[in-house]
Amino acid sequence: MLVFEFKAYGKKQQYDKIDEAIRTGQFIRNKCLRYWMDNRGVGRKELYKYCTQLRAEFGLVKDLYSHACQAAVENAQRAIDRFFDNCKNKKPGKKGYPQFKKNSRSIEYKVGGWKLSSGRKRINFTDKKGIGMLKLKGSRDLHFYQIEQIKRVRIVRRSDGYYVQFCVDAPRSALKDCKSSNRAVGIDVGIKYFLADSEGGIVENPKFYRKSEKQLNRANRKKSKKFKKGKPQSNNYKKAKNRYARKHLRVSRQREEFVTLSGTPLRPI
Template sequence: MLVLEYKAVVKKSQATAINEAIRTSQFVRNKVLRYWMDNRGVGKKELYQYNTRLRAEFEFVKNLNSHATQASVENVERAISRFFDNCKKNKPGKKGYPRFKKDARCVEYKTSGWKLHPTKRRITFLDKKGIGTLRLLGKWDIHTYPIELIKRVRIVRRADGYYVQFCVKVDITPEPRIADGEIGLDVGLEY
């Protein structure tokens, strides 16, 4: 996976909507984790079913895209499996018991819930949170990758603003080194 990051140009109303989406994602993650703690032995299927019940029970969870709430459930599932793997391997010290998030900083969308503009300099989020269209600033050239290879889109809140990250599935194959003994170095000299 390759992560391409762009700075997002955000209005105040969009910042409020993004913060609401981040809080909703955190809420779903914490509720699913509490469900797992209270009901030992539940599996992946039961966690996703509980996510569906949360969407039916709470209107603000229903307003967030279903793939974004599923991504929150996947984060809990990864934390649980990491904990059990550490226990099976007898890792010394703390095993990494899953914890509640008290200050989440991102919301993650899977393959739906967003649409990239044909120029690939704007992205529109389609859920009912009201984020809308964000303008993207950055150097990375996402034009070289087709939209089908973008598997995840994250909105990350940092101290200096909001960023949009694209997780692109790229197969990286290392080129074998030719054993002729010569190498070339470019140190950036101008003279």
Template sequence: MIIYELKVKGKDKQYRAIDEAIRTSQFIQNKCLRYWMDNKNVGKYDLSKYCAILAAEFPFADQLNSMARQSAAERSWSAISRFYNNCKKKINGKKGFPKFKKNCRSVEYKTSGWKLSKTRKAISFSDKKGIGTLNLKGTYDLNYYDIKQIKRVRLVRRADGYYAQFVLDVDVKVKTQPTNQVVGIDLGLKYFIADSRGNVEPSPQFYRKSEKQLNRANRKKSKKFNQAKNKAKLRQSNNYYKARNRYARKHLRVSRQRKEYCKRLAYSVIQSNDLVAYEDLNVKGLVKNRHLAKSISDAGWSTFRSWVEYFGHKYGKVTVAVPPNNTSQNCSNCGKKVNKSLSTRTHICTHCGYVEDRDVNASINILNLGLSTVGHTGNYAWGDLPSWGIGVNQLSNGESLNQESLSL
């Protein structure tokens, strides 16, 4: 599967219709979740049948395309099945019990309810929500693919406008010449990556550089928030929503900067090597450190890893996730353990006298671990996804599976 994203242009009336379709999809999703909570032995097909009952009971739900209603039910079942799987695996901590959605930003259509124009530069929606015909703006050309290959169309609302995402049933793989090179990568905060050859890439810190602007925009938004209206459950002023949108657009810009940086760096790493070994970091656990949480989130380690896995799958390269235990403490020259604090940036082995940068020493250890287990590894990226969809495999039946590299 590959996913193409194009921006849609329309009138304000059409945008309001898209918002209404999104709210309806959220309503059906929450209703299906409530139906599962109130009844025993409810399965995926029971939720699909329940959509017809909702359409008969609520006129605004009947206005939404039938396959869009089924897609909303499948989203609910995706959360439910994930909860069941976590319980079966007996993972530590919370198992991810499904929650009701409050701020959905997308509505998904399957193979009906929409139609592309002859030039593939516009798309029309035929349900009763009144979305109508929307122009498509972007560099992707849908003329290369057959209509039957488009399995899903999703309308997404973001701070800077509305987008259409097309899920295409295409398996894209590119054959490349081997480079006969291998590399180990250590992820850090001082350097974003340090490889086993001694090369380092500084951390861009996009959020830190934009933090003053973000805080200023947040203060302006807060000044326009009326607490009395909030208690009375009244709508805020138009100036508040304008300030909130400006604040959201700044955050969106930072997010896109980080994703594009990780994408370019991962592409360069994959194109230059036949095997890439990296740490299997538990980022969710690391951000619990209140002193480093902001810096770790700003680094974008998970995004970089996902892009490495994706490009590794696309270009037929091997990506290996190794345990990070003691990779910074052990000496890459003699293998002895040399305890050091996080503030110690230079590795000095007291056993063999080897001196190297802390991160470079760790990257060499990561490469050695990756090479020692390379016979049991493979490519772990699942399909061709854009930057916003990395880490999720969109199946043809609408379910989403979170996936990571297999740890060794």
């Protein structure tokens, strides 16, 4: 399964509708968890039936596409299954008892509730939430894949905007034509060096976090000064919080880009 991500552009009203859809998915997940806690032994089938009851009872759930509701139920079921697997395998420490979500950042659709444009540069969400058409901007080209290969579409909210992720069912064939060199090379990943091999080559650790630590601490102090304990937070606090989150997001992307960069040269120690 390949995941391609695009930046989503729309109007302020559309972003509000996306937030409403995210809150609805969080509501369904939390209600399913509560139903499981009150009725131990229920499985995925019973949770699906309970979600159908929620759609009949709450208008905000009915407005969300049925496949997105099912994805929220599956999200709760994964948390339950993970807890039981940890107990069965006797994982040391906490077993990860399912917790209620209070700040979800994504909503997931299956094969329905959305439609790509012919140019694959826009996506239209067709449920009653009213998200509508969003413009997509990214470096990937979805023309290489059929619509039937897209199994999931996920809208993700981050500190710098909204993103649309496509989960594509495509085999990884990058190594199919590679030939073996009949050589064995030992690789060690550490802190002093990012990577070192048994032939004497190394890749320096870029230390993106250490380089940005001073800016991060300054942004965190500014955010903390605007925090009011026990009172509603001001818009200035929310802006400072967003600036702090964006700086962390930049460091995270620097790390990801460095790790995924192909052909990183090795130099002798």
